[in-house]
Amino acid sequence: MKPRILVTGGTGYIGSHTVVELQNAGYPVVIIDNLSNSNVEVLDGIERITGIRPDFVEADCTDISALKSLFDKYPGIKGIINFAASKAVGESMQKPVLYYRNNLNTLMNLLDIMAEREVKGIVFSSSCTVYGEPDVNPVTEQSPIKKATSPYGNTKQISEEIITDVINAGAPFKSVILRYFNPVGAHPSAEIGELPNGVPQNLIPFLTQTAIGIRKELSVFGNDYNTPDGSCIRDYIDVVDLAKAHVIAVERMLDDKSPEKIEIFNLGTGNGLSVLELINTFETATGVKVPHKIVGRRAGDIEKVWANPMHANEVLGWKAETPIADTMRSAWAWQCKLRERGIM
Numbered sequence: 117m118k119p120r121i122l123v124t125g126g127t128g129y130i131g132s133h134t135v136v137e138l139q140n141a142g143y144p145v146v147i148i149d150n151l152s153n154s155n156v157e158v159l160d161g162i163e164r165i166t167g168i169r170p171d172f173v174e175a176d177c178t179d180i181s182a183l184k185s186l187f188d189k190y191p192g193i194k195g196i197i198n199f200a201a202s203k204a205v206g207e208s209m210q211k212p213v214l215y216y217r218n219n220l221n222t223l224m225n226l227l228d229i230m231a232e233r234e235v236k237g238i239v240f241s242s243s244c245t246v247y248g249e250p251d252v253n254p255v256t257e258q259s260p261i262k263k264a265t266s267p268y269g270n271t272k273q274i275s276e277e278i279i280t281d282v283i284n285a286g287a288p289f290k291s292v293i294l295r296y297f298n299p300v301g302a303h304p305s306a307e308i309g310e311l312p313n314g315v316p317q318n319l320i321p322f323l324t325q326t327a328i329g330i331r332k333e334l335s336v337f338g339n340d341y342n343t344p345d346g347s348c349i350r351d352y353i354d355v356v357d358l359a360k361a362h363v364i365a366v367e368r369m370l371d372d373k374s375p376e377k378i379e380i381f382n383l384g385t386g387n388g389l390s391v392l393e394l395i396n397t398f399e400t401a402t403g404v405k406v407p408h409k410i411v412g413r414r415a416g417d418i419e420k421v422w423a424n425p426m427h428a429n430e431v432l433g434w435k436a437e438t439p440i441a442d443t444m445r446s447a448w449a450w451q452c453k454l455r456e457r458g459i460m
């Protein structure tokens with residue numbers, strides 16, 4: 117029997133896909149989530165895919181007593197994957213204290229309880245946002261960290277520093293920090309996917325909502341960047357590929373496969389795609405048109421960033437495998453499923 121894994125934020129977008137992969141790999145999972153940006157029905161989706169309903173505690177990770185009761189109720193947790201965080205860049209500019217409190221208090225509570233309850237390792241969700249606007253692409257893990265341009269981005273940088281300081285101070289556990297590029301798509305079963313609150317700020321949910329007619333047209337933020345077609349370039353990574361990397365990272369810590377106490381990996385495909393290229397790929401893959409128009413640049417956007425994923429490829433033996441056309445089809449199937457269920 118494999119040890120139990122605690123997944124914070126496990127009913128969220130990346131969290132739910134990771135719970136599926138953990139359960140498929142034989143790990144018992146307990147989720148803690150305050151449902152601030154997700155829905156309890158996600159558990160049904162996970163159960164339909166895997167045949168197993170993960171244990172679930174509705175609580176906030178900033179509440180240390182709730183965390184303690186969870187550990188009392190579920191002894192034997194050996195690994196934590198921490199997805200519980202606020203993640204909207206724009207909102208973080210309006211409500212910085214909320215972001216610092218949620219994201220940093222959650223992390224510090226988890227680090228405290230890990231030492232107390234003999235948890236062997238924590239996987240932390242970081243972001244390519246730490247590289248800011250890179251001088252050189254693709255970025256490696258050694259690329260310079262740039263000053264954060266939002267409280268959200270700053271919480272990711274500070275969190276990486278907190279983990280490093282705590283482990284260097286001799287904490288009795290390990291950490292794997294994963295820097296995600298742009299996670300997109302949904303589980304191919306269309307049982308789980310991304311469910312944004314309100315008007316989506318990210319490209320793919322806005323695009324699929326436009327394709328299905330909820331939004332009139334997609335605004336392409338700028339076509340005057342220094343890129344081949346003038347629109348911004350990102351590294352779009354399939355959410356299931358991303359989820360699988362977490363299982364490998366957990367295994368690596370629990371089985372002491374590395375002598376390092378802290379490791380950092382970029383999780384991307386290694387391919388940069390522009391906004392216009394992505395719209396095109398979606399239209400070709402699904403046969404569905406996306407009405408769109410070019411508008412001005414969005415404040416704070418990065419012009420281009422994509423990953424050098426060699427470190428993860430070689431050390432973790434992990435590679436993003438899903439062709440982007442398949443990812444676009446899964447994103448579309450999920451949007452259609454939401455419509456079928458009358459959700460949107």
Ligand code: UD1
Nearest residue numbers: 203205243245317318319322335336337348391416417418
């Ligand atoms: C942003 C954050 C990133 C964070 C991620 C999670 C920045 C610089 N990056 O990523 O740190 O982890 O959100 O939410 O803030 N676009 C359009 N029209 C739209 C929406 C987006 O053209 O309606 C374009 C954007 O200009 C961008 C690309 O699509 O070029 C991707 O945007 P988005 O999905 O918001 O992700 P990032 O900005 O890359």
